[in-house]
Amino acid sequence: MNEPRPTLDLEHLGFDRGAQVLLARATRALAPGALLEVCGSAPALGVELAAWARANGHAARPLTDRRWTLEIGRSAGARRAGAERAGLPEEPASRAPQCWGLAARGALVEAGGPEFGFRLCEREELWTADEATLYRQALAAQWDPERAIPWSAPLEHSDELEDALVEVLTFLIENETAALLVPARFAGQTHPHFRETLQLLAIQAADEARHIEVFTRRATLRGRALGLSTVGGRASLKSLVDEPDFARAALLTSVLGEGTFTNLLGFLHAHAPDRCTAEIMRLAAQDEARHVAFAMSHLAHHAQADATLLARLASAVHQRHAALLATSGLSVEVFDALIALAGGSYQPRAIERGHAAVVELLAQMDAGRRMRLRKLGFDARQAEQLSELHTRNFM
Ligand SMILES: [Fe+2]
Numbered sequence: 018m019n020e021p022r023p024t025l026d027l028e029h030l031g032f033d034r035g036a037q038v039l040l041a042r043a044t045r046a047l048a049p050g051a052l053l054e055v056c057g058s059a060p061a062l063g064v065e066l067a068a069w070a071r072a073n074g075h076a077a078r079p080l081t082d083r084r085w086t087l088e089i090g091r092s093a094g095a096r097r098a099g100a101e102r103a104g105l106p107e108e109p110a111s112r113a114p115q116c117w118g119l120a121a122r123g124a125l126v127e128a129g130g131p132e133f134g135f136r137l138c139e140r141e142e143l144w145t146a147d148e149a150t151l152y153r154q155a156l157a158a159q160w161d162p163e164r165a166i167p168w169s170a171p172l173e174h175s176d177e178l179e180d181a182l183v184e185v186l187t188f189l190i191e192n193e194t195a196a197l198l199v200p201a202r203f204a205g206q207t208h209p210h211f212r213e214t215l216q217l218l219a220i221q222a223a224d225e226a227r228h229i230e231v232f233t234r235r236a237t238l239r240g241r242a243l244g245l246s247t248v249g250g251r252a253s254l255k256s257l258v259d260e261p262d263f264a265r266a267a268l269l270t271s272v273l274g275e276g277t278f279t280n281l282l283g284f285l286h287a288h289a290p291d292r293c294t295a296e297i298m299r300l301a302a303q304d305e306a307r308h309v310a311f312a313m314s315h316l317a318h319h320a321q322a323d324a325t326l327l328a329r330l331a332s333a334v335h336q337r338h339a340a341l342l343a344t345s346g347l348s349v350e351v352f353d354a355l356i357a358l359a360g361g362s363y364q365p366r367a368i369e370r371g372h373a374a375v376v377e378l379l380a381q382m383d384a385g386r387r388m389r390l391r392k393l394g395f396d397a398r399q400a401e402q403l404s405e406l407h408t409r410n411f412m
């Protein structure tokens with residue numbers, strides 16, 4: 018025997034007095050394709066009901082002048098955006114369909130609508146369970162340049178040493194700009210279903226925006242002109258900005274580039290000529306360590322799921338090295354400025370000390386790169402070779 022068809026009696030209620038509240042309540046409980054009988058005596062109810070049904074994706078058909086059937090259409094084919102596991106409605110799907118668009122993870126997504134064009138939509142490539150924690154850590158570690166940096170600390174060193182610092186800061190600003198553009202570009206290609214990845218890329222770009230700000234502000238603090246932007250530096254950074262593959266970009270920009278920068282910033286913190294510069298370098302190095310950790314986490318995870326990843330990453334280093342072979346790498350000006358800063362003056366003995374410190378810095382950078390490459394799964398010989406092929410520009 019057929020089940021009695023559900024019926025909603027609106028009595029005298031019209032749409033001017035809230036009939037739509039009862040209709041929404043009654044239809045919410047019904048599956049797509051179900052029929053609801055609606056009756057009522059309000060004048061013009063039939064016309065208003067037809068319009069309401071159309072606006073809500075249902076179909077209304079008259080039975081008599083006081084009675085209609087409503088076929089439920091809205092939400093037909095709707096799907097939860099995410100793997101539907103008991104208790105874990107927010108677990109991301111392994112592949113996010115383009116039609117989910119910007120829907121919140123866990124939302125009930127109506128069928129149909131526009132196809133979006135997010136190039137990065139595979140969980141394996143993008144997402145790890147660590148990311149929520151990494152994002153919370155990044156949020157908690159945000160700092161306000163105005164309050165965190167002692168901008169009015171005395172600057173007592175020579176103009177010559179200030180010029181050396183400004184040379185290095187000019188180089189840093191240019192490199193930070195690449196470090197901002199790379200995550201910002203991938204953020205625009207990331208399916209928002211992988212919310213934590215998007216949030217991490219966004220906060221990383223915000224960190225880099227802050228680094229650009231503080232390096233620029235410090236570079237101009239004593240009114241000196243900015244230093245040099247070299248062809249070699251720009252060629253190195255262009256190869257990062259142009260890299261279309263998320264994993265390859267993570268290796269080149271973050272694991273190798275930002276990893277090398279953590280050593281550089283630590284060196285500048287130790288040899289800063291003033292307190293303001295020292296604090297800027299300390300805070301920027303902390304941020305960079307997080308950027309490296311994010312890339313390490315998702316590359317390690319991705320390498321476990323995809324046995325071909327390490328070979329693809331190695332070829333990215335080789336290809337970049339080959340493309341940059343004809344360029345000079347790090348400018349002589351920056352190299353000499355690092356020596357002067359570490360020496361603390363242009364006296365021969367100071368320069369000798371500074372030179373030894375820079376040689377030691379290069380060794381630390383190499384050791385850091387090899388250690389991270391080993392953690393990703395490269396053997397010692399591969400790690401040594403890939404570290405050796407990393408750009409002379411540091412980033
Ligand atoms: Fe940075």
Ligand SMILES: [Fe+2]
Pocket residue numbers: 196225275304305308
């Ligand atoms: Fe960074």
